[in-house]
Amino acid sequence: MARPREFDEKAAMKAVEDIFWRDGFEGTSYSDLMSATGLGKGSLYAAYGNKEALYRHALNAYIEREVGGVSHLFSDVSNPRTGKQRVGQLLDLVIAAVSERGDRRGCFLCNAAVDLAPYDESVEKIVLEAMGRMRTDLTSALKDEVGEKQCQSAAELVLSAYMGMRVMVKAGTPVEQLQLTRDAVVKSL
Amino acid sequence: MARPREFDEKAAMKAVEDIFWRDGFEGTSYSDLMSATGLGKGSLYAAYGNKEALYRHALNAYIEREVGGVSHLFSDVSNPRTGKQRVGQLLDLVIAAVSERGDRRGCFLCNAAVDLAPYDESVEKIVLEAMGRMRTDLTSALKDEVGEKQCQSAAELVLSAYMGMRVMVKAGTPVEQLQLTRDAVVKSL
């Protein structure tokens, strides 16, 4: 009953995500969000709540897609590669974002950790949970290769290097140096 | 001649640095800066220029002190430790900031990379130069141990893991996981 929502909620959410991903929480204004989605301010409020709630929606959408993709990469049994090779694939994806698409937005999760997590407990929780998910996926994927004992710290190394690489991408680090990082991480396993 | 400046410029700059370090560029307002320094807005403008120039001053002060400290750690010939041990020392300092001082501001350089570097070329330049300095220090310190060929990628691994750790600190990652990263990085060398 009553008037149906006119806009495509998923498309609008993707637009919101892209803006927050690129410009961060403080760097994004409602006029940015309105022009990116084509919606009025009232529609955004009615659909998602205030700016922080909107940011959390966008961050969760990112995590569901991107961290979910990482999960799939590391747990796909039909993929015949070793854990080590999969880590290489993961880091190649980071490099490809820059070299093939010129995308220097880095990792939204990582940006959120620097941006809003220190000031918003619910965002901190979201970020820590998503990182924890990557951690457990990495740990189990590396268990066979580096052993029960060292798989935890190996996973931690990969996770930190991954985050670090994505920060360096935002800083404008050239691709060659990212390649060196990738090689060193894979060799260390 | 004429009226001398009343405030301690270095103390004021340190206060400015602390605020930008903790809250970022967009997250810091002039009222924050005024109450942190005890100065009027006009004095800040007269002494350092606009907000971006002020930020660059603060970032440069941070780099001179902190990156300079890293340089010293890796090039101090009176320190009898190996390069590998020095990397351990560096990462221990990261952990100590959290465990001993509860300081979760992370790395100002790293925050700047996410925060302002993508939108301000002069900040990007500052960040890349500072990272480059850490890179060369690390590379030369590791040359003896991992060899001429692999010292570059080893240095890159350490640098990325370092940045990643400091992001994870901002996200609220517990100390035990930072310890695991430290151990894995040192072992990989």
Next chain:
DNA sequence: GTTATTCTTGACCGACCCGTCAAGAATTGG
């Protein structure tokens, strides 16, 4: 003392911020 120069303060400015809300448009059910 007088003058010149610099520093400090705080009021002021236009612009933009996030958030609200009333009025109109679009749909459903009777």
Next chain:
DNA sequence: CCAATTCTTGACGGGTCGGTCAAGAATAAC
């Protein structure tokens, strides 16, 4: 047709933003 309900729009408001500037305070040179 007529409600009833929901969505959309855009104007509005209180607040804060970065930045400027005039007026007064403090010093130096004379």
